[in-house]
Amino acid sequence: MTAIFQLRPTARRSRPPLDELTRRHRIETLQRMATQAERAGVRILVDRRTGQHVALEPVASPYCLLVDITGCTCRHFGVWGRCGHHALFLSQTGNIPDPDPDPDVTVIFGDVIAQVPA
Numbered sequence: 001m002t003a004i005f006q007l008r009p010t011a012r013r014s015r016p017p018l019d020e021l022t023r024r025h026r027i028e029t030l031q032r033m034a035t036q037a038e039r040a041g042v043r044i045l046v047d048r049r050t051g052q053h054v055a056l057e058p059v060a061s062p063y064c065l066l067v068d069i070t071g072c073t074c075r076h077f078g079v080w081g082r083c084g085h086h087a088l089f090l091s092q093t094g095n096i097p098d099p100d101p102d103p104d105v106t107v108i109f110g111d112v113i114a115q116v117p118a
């Protein structure tokens with residue numbers, strides 16, 4: 001018995017590659033978590049002496065949470081590797097990249113054809 005396979009040319013999709021989708025999803029998740037934390041009343045403050053950032057919960061609590069570029073000291077970050085405190089810290093310090101950056105501008109060098117009189 002002979003199997004017959006018919007190959008059809010696949011349409012070229014304009015969908016970005018998986019790495020790009022994953023990167024964009026992570027950025028959008030961080031932005032969403034930062035917005036939720038901010039709406040919930042989480043505040044990021046800086047210790048004047050050490051320069052260390054801390055997160056304060058909106059509820060009265062005797063504790064503050066240390067946050068930096070690598071993470072947060074809360075339990076949620078310890079379990080899941082991400083939390084609203086860390087996302088808000090990254091957002092407020094400008095460490096969440098733009099999910100849709102402008103494409104690179106290509107500069108083309110060439111001869112000057114005409115010059116506008118001053």
Ligand SMILES: [Zn+2]
Pocket residue numbers: 065072073074075076077083084085086
């Ligand atoms: Zn946290």
